[in-house]
Amino acid sequence: MSDIQLIVERLEMRGHRITRSRRRVLNAVQEQPAHFTVDDVIHSTPGVGRATVFRTIRILLDLNLVCRILLDDGALHYRMSTRGHHHHLVCVDCGQVEDFTKCDVEPLVRELAKATEYEIEAHWLEVYGRCRVCRLLKKEQVAVG
Amino acid sequence: MSDIQLIVERLEMRGHRITRSRRRVLNAVQEQPAHFTVDDVIHSTPGVGRATVFRTIRILLDLNLVCRILLDDGALHYRMSTRGHHHHLVCVDCGQVEDFTKCDVEPLVRELAKATEYEIEAHWLEVYGRCRVCRLLKKEQVAVG
């Protein structure tokens, strides 16, 4: 509830109008499970136009209120995010996503900048693996099968 | 020439047939500039079906003879690659891409594995910045403008 209010305030701060449709999209996004597609949101907001849902999610992306997740099969999903710079650890079996903010890419980036004479602006890191539960399940399967 | 021969051999090794269309796609891919889209290849191979170009590039991806590059605008490009695990440093102004193999994400990944109990399988890192030339050009513009 107050989360929505916070988002609304940030939208207003940027000069965006708070419309009925936008509110409905915000609510739907908040009610999604961990990560979702734009299509999921479209289905949760009957009556709101496709384009409006895409537009609203793009605004949320611009405001860093939502982030993209690249799944290992190449699919792009979305996820609420109140934090700033962070990365994702994606389970390739169950699709669970964990954020991690401890991003020690900095030394690498600095070294890279020196070696290449690039002025480095940003980086994007996704890590793929198998979560504890899926790891245990797999071990069991191997033992049984 | 010999590059093509090498690729052909790797395809044969995997049991893929060497057809006229595949040869044409291979040639076209080799003649592309640093990075390209599938559409670029389609235009360079008139007469070869769209699906065939996509299929052939997918095979090259599977064999790690081609890799994907995620540009900073979200577009996905492709690039010849004979090396194994590597990452990209992309210039956000001119689009130039440099590979780097020195990937010190390992310590981070190990720590992450310990903290989250994930069994980590892979990671994907793209770094964005401004190359030496574009940096100089920009500085000049600022000075003049």
Added chain:
DNA sequence: GTTAGCATTGAGACTAACTATCAGTAGAAC
């Protein structure tokens, strides 16, 4: 060299994920 089997092909329909257009609507500032 011929044949047979099956991988591959090209055309085209289909899908997913978005963007563009545009006339109509409705926030919000006054």
Added chain:
DNA sequence: GTTCTACTGATAGTTAGTCTCAATGCTAAC
């Protein structure tokens, strides 16, 4: 309230890729 203009929904278009299927053509066996 009025007015201005951002926003909306419908819909068409685009991009990037997959699926289907009958026809073709590698390749290996004879």
